[in-house]
Amino acid sequence: MIQTIDLRGSEPTPAELLASVPRALTSVAVASDIAAELIADVRERGGVALLDQAERLDRVRPGQVRVPASHIIDAVAALDPAVRTAITETIRRVRLASAAQVPAHVTTTIEAGATVTQRWQPVNRVGLYVPGGKAVYPSSVVMNVVPAQVSGVRSIALASPPQSHFDGRVHPTILAVAGLLGVDEIYAMGGAGAIGALAYGVDDIGLEPVQIVTGPGNVYVAAAKRLIRGQAGIDSEAGPTDILVIADADADPLLIAADLVSQAEHDELAAAVLVTDSPELADAVAARLIVLAASTTHSERVSVALRGRQSAIVLVDNLQVAAAFSNAFGPEHLEIQTSDPDAVLETIENAGAIFLGPYSPVSLGDYVAGSNHVLPTGGQARFSSGLGAYTFLRPQQVVRYSREALQGVAGHIAALSNAEALPAHGDAVTARFAADR
Template identity: 80%
Template sequence: MIQNIDLRGLQLSPAELLAAVPRAATDVSAASEIAAELIADVRARGEVALLDQAERLDRVRPEAVRVPAEHVDQAVAALDPAVRRAIEETIRRVRRASAAQVPPAVTTTLADGATILQRWQPIGRVGLYVPGGKAVYPSSVVMNVVPAQVAGVGSIALASPPQNAFDGRVHPTILAVAGLLGIAEIYAMGGAGAVAALAYGVPAIGLDPVQLVTGPGNVYVAAAKRLIRGQAGIDAEAGPTDILVIADAAADPSLIAADLVSQAEHDELAAAVLVTDSADLAVAVEEKLGELAESTAHSGRVTAALGGTQSAIVLVDDLGVAAAFSNAFGPEHLEIQTSEPETTLVLIENAGAIFLGPNSPVSLGDYAAGSNHVLPTGGQARFSAGLGASTFLRSQQIVSYSREALREVADHIAALSTAEALPAHGDAVAARFA
C-alpha cells in the first residue's frame, strides 16, 4: 500500500537527502493558464463573471455574490450548540496564542539625538479565503480571522465557494463562525476568481481591493495567488497537506497509523510519511495502515494518498538521520514520537508546526491546540512560516536624528556616497550645514 524507502547504511549529502524526499507530482504553474483566464474574466466582467464561474465550477449559481447579513444571522442561530462551544473555545485559544506573535515597539538610541523606532503596523485591509471542496473548514475561518484581528487589521473580507447543497449559499457553518467573529463582509465565491476579486476589487458589489490575500485552497487558488502577487501580497501558495512522523521503537504503531490516516483523508495528494530507525515499528505501522485505510470513512481517498508517490515509510540508521531527512522534507506537520522527543527536537530546523509526544497529535493542532493550522506545505517550511499575527504586520523603522546627531555621521555619508558615485546623497546632508 505505502512505499518503503530504505536509507540505512547510506551517507547522504544534503542534496541527496533532498532528492530522496517523496513528493506529489503537482505543478502549480500547470494551472496558471486557466487561473489567468479566470482572473482576466473577473477583472473584465466583475460580478457576472463570478456568478458564471460559480455555475460552471461549483455547479450552482448563487443569487448574489455578496452574502446578506440575514444569511449570517440565520446560520449563527442554527449552529449546533456543541459545535458552537468547540468553536468558541478554539477562538479563545487561538486568540491567546496569536497575541504572543505581536512584537512590542522598540526604540534604539544610537547616540544623543539619534534614534530608530522599530514598530509593527497592521495591514489595513485583507482578504481571507476559506476553501469548500472535499470538506468544510469552519476551523480555517478561525485560523485566518483571529490572527488578523489580533494584529489590528481594520477591514476584513472573507470569501468561500457557494455550495450546491445549500442553494448557492456559503456553507452555513462557515457563515456561523464568521458571524461569531464579527465578520460582516462575506462573499460567495471560490477558486481563482475569488482571489482575483479580492485582489482587484469588484466595485459593483462593494468589494474594495485588499492588500493581502491569505488562506489555503486548491492548485488553481495557489496559481491565482502567484499571479496576483504584486497587486496584493499573499501568505503562501498552499498545496496538499502533509505530515511526517519521526518515531523510534518506543512509539505506538496504532497511534502513528491513526495520525497518518488523519491527514491522508484530506486529499488524494496528501503526504503521509513515517521516518524511523526501527524496522519492527515500520512493519507494525504498515500493517495498521492497511487496517485503518479499509475501515475509515474516506477509505478511497486515504488509500490513494497512502499509495501515492508522496507518502512513504522511511528506514534510517538513527534519529540523527531521521531529523536530517525531516529537515530536507520541511514538513507542514511534524510529529516526534520518540522516547526522548525533546532531544530529537533540538535537531529540527524546518517544520511548519511541531507536535511532541504521543498526546500531541496533528488533529489537536488542526482544531483546538491554540496554534494555527494554516501552515507551509510542499516543503515550503524550509524557508517560510505558518500563518499568524505576524503575517498581518509590517515592520517599519522610524528614523529621528537631531542636527548634531546628523553632523556626527555627515563625513561618513559623504565618504560612502563618493565611493558609490552618488554624490548627491552626500550633498543632501551637506546642504543642512551650509
C-alpha cells in the same frame, strides 16, 4: 499499501536526501494558465464572471456574490450548540497564541539625539480565503481571522465557495463562525477567480482590493496566489496537506497509523510519511494502515493517498538521519514520537508546526491547540512559515535625529556619497548647515 524507502546503510548528503523525498506529481505551474484565465475573466466582467464561474465549477449559481447580513445572522442562530462551544474555545486559544506573535515597538538610541524605532504596522485590509471542496473548514475561519484581528487589521473580507447543497449560499457553519468573529463582509466565490477578485477588487459588487490574501486551497488557488503576488501579498501557496512522523521503537504503531490516516483523509494527494529506525515499528504501522484505511469514513480517498508516490515509510539507521530527512522534506506537520522527543527537536530546522509526544497529534493543532493550522505545504517549510499575526504586520524603521546628531555624521555621509558618485546625497545634508540658507 504504502511504499517503503530504505535509506539504511548509507550516509546520504543533503542533495541526496532532497532527491529521495517523496512528492506528488503535481505542480502549481500546471494550473497557472487556467488560473490566469479565471482571474482575467473576473477583472474584465466582474461579478457576472464570478457567478458564471460558480455555476461551472461549483455546480451552483449563487443568488448574489455578496452575502447578505441576514444569512450570517440566521447561520449564527442555527449553529449547533456543541460546535459553537468548540469554536468559541478555539477562538480563545488561537487569540492567546496569536497575541504572543505581535512584537513590541523597540527604540534604539544610537547616540544622544539619534534614535531608530522598530515598529510593526498592520496592513489595513486583508482578504481571507476559506475552502469548501471535499470538506468544509469552519476552523480555517478562526485560523485566518483571529491573527488578522490580533495584529490590528481593520478591514476583513472573507471568501468561500458557494455550496450546491445550500442553494448557492456559503456553508452555514462558515457563515456562523465568521459571524461569531464579527466578520460581515463575506463573498460566495471560490477558486482562482475569488483570489483575483480579492486582489484586484470588483466594483460592481462593492469589493475593494485587499493588501494581503491568505488561506489554504487547491492547486488552482495556489496558482492564483502566485499570480497575484505583487498586486497583493500572500501567506504561502498552500497545496495538499502533509504529515511526517519521526518515531522509534518506543512509539505506538496504532497512534502513528491513526495520525497518518487523519491527514490522508483530506485529499488523494495528501502526503503521509513515517521515518523510523525501527523495522519492527515500520511493519506494525504498515499493517495498522491497511486496517484503518479500510474502515475509515473516507476509505477510498485515504487509500489513494497512502498508495500515492507522495506517501512512504522511510527506514533509516538512526534518528539523526531521520531528522535530516525531515529537514529535507520540510513537513507541514511534523510529529516526533520518540523516547526523547526534545532531543530530536534540537536537530529540527524545517517544519510548519511540530507536535511532540504521543498526546500531541496533528488533529489537536487542526482545531484547539491554540497554534495556527494554515501552514506551508509541499516542502515550503524549508523557507517559509505558517500563518500568524506577523503575516499581517510590516516592520518599519522610524528614524529621528536632532540637528546636533546629524551634524556629527555629516562628514561620513559626504564621504560615502562621493565614494558612490552620488554627491547630491551629501549635499542634501550639508545644505541643512549652510550659513546663507
